[in-house]
Amino acid sequence: MKVITRKAELRSWVQKDGGARVLVPTMGALHAGHLSLLDRAREKAGPNGSVIASIFVNPVQFGPHEDYDSYPRPLEADLAACEARGCDLVFVPDAREMYAGDASVLIRESNLSTGLCGSSRPGHFDGVCTVVAKLFNLAQPHAAVFGEKDYQQLAVIRRMVRDLDFPVEIIGGPTVREKDGLAMSSRNAYLNEKERAAAPVIHRALRFGRDRILRSGKSGGLSPAQVLAGMVLMIEQEPLARIDYLKMVHPQTLQPLEDFGEEGFRIIAAVFFGKTRLIDNLGAESA
Ligand code: AMP
Numbered sequence: 636m637k638v639i640t641r642k643a644e645l646r647s648w649v650q651k652d653g654g655a656r657v658l659v660p661t662m663g664a665l666h667a668g669h670l671s672l673l674d675r676a677r678e679k680a681g682p683n684g685s686v687i688a689s690i691f692v693n694p695v696q697f698g699p700h701e702d703y704d705s706y707p708r709p710l711e712a713d714l715a716a717c718e719a720r721g722c723d724l725v726f727v728p729d730a731r732e733m734y735a736g737d738a739s740v741l742i743r744e745s746n747l748s749t750g751l752c753g754s755s756r757p758g759h760f761d762g763v764c765t766v767v768a769k770l771f772n773l774a775q776p777h778a779a780v781f782g783e784k785d786y787q788q789l790a791v792i793r794r795m796v797r798d799l800d801f802p803v804e805i806i807g808g809p810t811v812r813e814k815d816g817l818a819m820s821s822r823n824a825y826l827n828e829k830e831r832a833a834a835p836v837i838h839r840a841l842r843f844g845r846d847r848i849l850r851s852g853k854s855g856g857l858s859p860a861q862v863l864a865g866m867v868l869m870i871e872q873e874p875l876a877r878i879d880y881l882k883m884v885h886p887q888t889l890q891p892l893e894d895f896g897e898e899g900f901r902i903i904a905a906v907f908f909g910k911t912r913l914i915d916n917l918g919a920e921s922a
Contacts, residue, residue: 637724638714642733645726645773655684658776658803660767663690664707664821665716668811672780673720675808679778685723687774694730695741696762707824726774733769741765742799747889748791751903752914755879763788764795771801778804784811784818786903786916790889809922810915812838818915830908833875837906840866841917844883844902848895849919859883859892859900870906879905879912886918 639645649656657676661669676686690713697703710727717725741761748760771779781789793805811819816838817831826834844866851857863883870876883892886901903916 636714636718636722639724639726640728640732642728642773645724648724649773649775652685655680655778656774656776657684657686658770658774658779659686659688660770660779660781661688661690662692662706662821663713664709664824665690665713666811666819666821668782668784668819670716670720671811672782672808673717673722675806676778676780677721679780679806684777686721687724687726687776688717688722689726689728689770689774691726691728691733691766691770693733693762693766695734695765696759698756698758701756702822702825705825707821726770733766742768742795744791744794744798747787747794750889750891751787751880751882751884752905753787755905755912760788760791764791767792768795768799768801771803776803778806780806780808782811783807783809783916783921784820785914786901787889790887812922816842818913820913822911822913825911826908830875830911833873834906834908834913836870836873836876837904837913837915838917840869840881841902841904841915843869845917845919848900858894862902866902870904875908877907879907881906 657680659672659676680686692706694703714725742764743761744764753760781792783789789807796803796805815835817835844862847862863881866881870878881904884890884901884903885892886899892900899919901916901918905912905914
């Protein structure tokens, strides 16, 4: 497995590489969720293609009071995990390598990224789009794999690829969870013991909401607002949880749903436990 820290070196590797390339962008602190994306990438690339992982904690997608400095960076363990998973190349630039000191171009998606995490984290998706576009330009992948755990991010990236004509197939991978339902996240490491014990309430509430919708059927008379109200009560019973947002949205447009219709739904949540903000989501059939 090759480890590359320089953009120029990645470019020349890509120029010599004749096969299909599948990229998995990450911020490191890899867990089983990331590894499942690497497996999906391997499957997609086939035996003759290449799997490229990137590990880069992207400063541009963090707000000024967020956890950029404290974000975990266990690089050796991450590289070992990539190697064990059969990655061909890991790209690990630092921020100065990625961005010119006077970089002045950002990519902004201006529809899907405005609500949900976009409201709570202004500028976050500009940072995500910009870094993903740069990674696509550098690695020139044929496909890239992103987790459904970050559902809004996946939708925003699909839109960017469509609207800017990136020749990259975007593949979504299902959310990988701990045994108690908590979605795996590098940020789970910030939780103290009590917060960790409380955090599965997000998934319990999501399941509760989804099951009510699916049981009630379309004519069951439940509105999105009623389902959400029940979920809020459930989360509020957990004293350590503080809801940032909890929404029922259209699975593609991410617009709030007034009624349940043919096109399905996605329930999306961000909940604080102490200072740690965790996100999760569930659709009719998702993990
Ligand atoms: P991150 O390192 O948090 O930027 O995540 C890198 C990629 O891994 C993103 O596409 C995430 O959506 C995905 N990811 C993070 N957590 C999970 C999870 N629990 N299951 C599946 N994919 C995940």
